Amino acid sequence: NAGVMQNPRHLVRRRGQEARLRCSPMKGHSHVYWYRQLPEEGLKFMVYLQKENIIDESGMPKERFSAEFPKEGPSILRIQQVVRGDSAAYFCASSPPASGGALSYNEQFFGPGTRLTVL
Amino acid sequence: KNEVEQSPQNLTAQEGEFITINCSYSVGISALHWLQQHPGGGIVSLFMLSSGKKKHGRLIATINIQEKHSSLHITASHPRDSAVYICAVKSVIQGAQKLVFGQGTRLTINP
Numbered sequence: 001n002a003g004v005m006q007n008p009r010h011l012v013r014r015r016g017q018e019a020r021l022r023c024s025p026m027k028g029h030s031h032v033y034w035y036r037q038l039p040e041e042g043l044k045f046m047v048y049l050q051k052e053n054i055i056d057e058s059g060m061p062k063e064r065f066s067a068e069f070p071k072e073g074p075s076i077l078r079i080q081q082v083v084r085g086d087s088a089a090y091f092c093a094s095s096p097p098a099s100g101g102a103l104s105y106n107e108q109f110f111g112p113g114t115r116l117t118v119l
Numbered sequence: 120k121n122e123v124e125q126s127p128q129n130l131t132a133q134e135g136e137f138i139t140i141n142c143s144y145s146v147g148i149s150a151l152h153w154l155q156q157h158p159g160g161g162i163v164s165l166f167m168l169s170s171g172k173k174k175h176g177r178l179i180a181t182i183n184i185q186e187k188h189s190s191l192h193i194t195a196s197h198p199r200d201s202a203v204y205i206c207a208v209k210s211v212i213q214g215a216q217k218l219v220f221g222q223g224t225r226l227t228i229n230p
Contacts, residue, residue: 033217037160043205045217056217089160095216108218110154110162 002027004094004111005074012117013082021077021114025094032075033108034067037089046090049075082118089113122146125206125221133229138193140224142206145187152218153180153191154205162205165191196228 005024013019025032034046036059045059049069060067064082069075079086093108123144132138142151153165166173166180168189173180177196182189193200206221 031216035218035220042222043207043218043220045219048216059217091162107150107164107167108152108216109164112161115160 004029004092004109006090006092006111006114008114009112010115010117012119014119015083016081019079019082019086019116019118021079021090021092021116023075023077023092023094023111025075025092026109029094029096029109031095031097031106032069033093033095034075034077035091035093037091037113039088043091046077079116082116084118087116087118089115121222122210122219123206123208123221125204125224127224128222129225129227131227131229132196134197136196136228138196138200138226138228140191140204140206140226142189142191142221143187144189144206144208144219146208146210146219148184148187148208149211150209151182151189152205152207152209153189154207156203156205156223158202165204193226198228198230201227 004026007022030051032049035043036046037043047060047067048056052071064080066078091113092111095106095108126141150167150169152167155163155165168180168182177194179192203223203225205223207218
C-alpha cells in the first residue's frame with residue numbers, strides 16, 4: 001500500500017505565476033489535510049477536505065489560495081499570483097473516514113511535502 | 120502563548136544518552152501525535168496516543184491527560200536519531216480533525 005504521494009517534490013515559480021501542488025492520499029483514505037511550514041517556523045493547518053467537499057478552510061489565506069479534492073484524482077492546492085512569502089514546504093496528510101462521529105479521530109499519515117520556492 | 124509548547128527547543132547529546140523531549144498543551148485533546156522530521160524534510164508519524172504509554176523499539180511516548188503533558192523518550196540514542204521532533208494535538212475544541220503543532224525540538228546526537 002503506497003503512502004501519501006505529493007508532487008512535485010520541488011517547485012520553483014517566479015512572482016506572479018501560479019503554483020499547483022498535488023496530493024494523492026493513501027488507498028482507502030477519503031480525508032485530506034494540507035499544512036504549511038514556513039522557513040524556521042512550525043507546521044500550520046491550512047485546509048481539510050473530503051471528496052468533493054471542503055470541511056474546514058480556517059487556515060487558508062483569504063486570497064490567492066484554493067484547494068479541491070475531486071471525486072476522481074488527487075487533491076490540488078492552488079496558489080495564484082505567488083509572492084516570495086509563499087515560499088514554504090507544503091505537506092499533505094490523509095486519513096481514513098473518522099468513525100464514531102465528529103469528535104473521533106483517525107491517525108493522519110503525511111506525504112513527503114512539496115518545497116515551493118518563489119523567486 | 121502557543122496552545123502546544125515543546126521543550127527544549129534544541130537539544131545536543133552524545134551517542135548513547137537517554138533523551139527526553141517534553142510537550143505541554145493547553146486545550147482538551149482527543150489524540151496526540153509525535154512526529155519526526157529529518158533534514159530534507161519528510162515527516163514520519165512515530166506515535167499517536169490518547170492515554171498511557173506506547174513503546175516502539177528505542178522510542179517511548181507517554182501522556183498524562185490530567186496534566187496536559189506528554190513526553191517522548193529515546194533510549195541508547197544514535198546519530199541517526201538526529202532530527203526535529205514535533206508534538207501535535209487534535210483538539211476537541213477546534214474542530215473535527217485538524218492538528219495543532221508545537222514548534223519542534225531539534226535533536227542532535229553526536230558520535
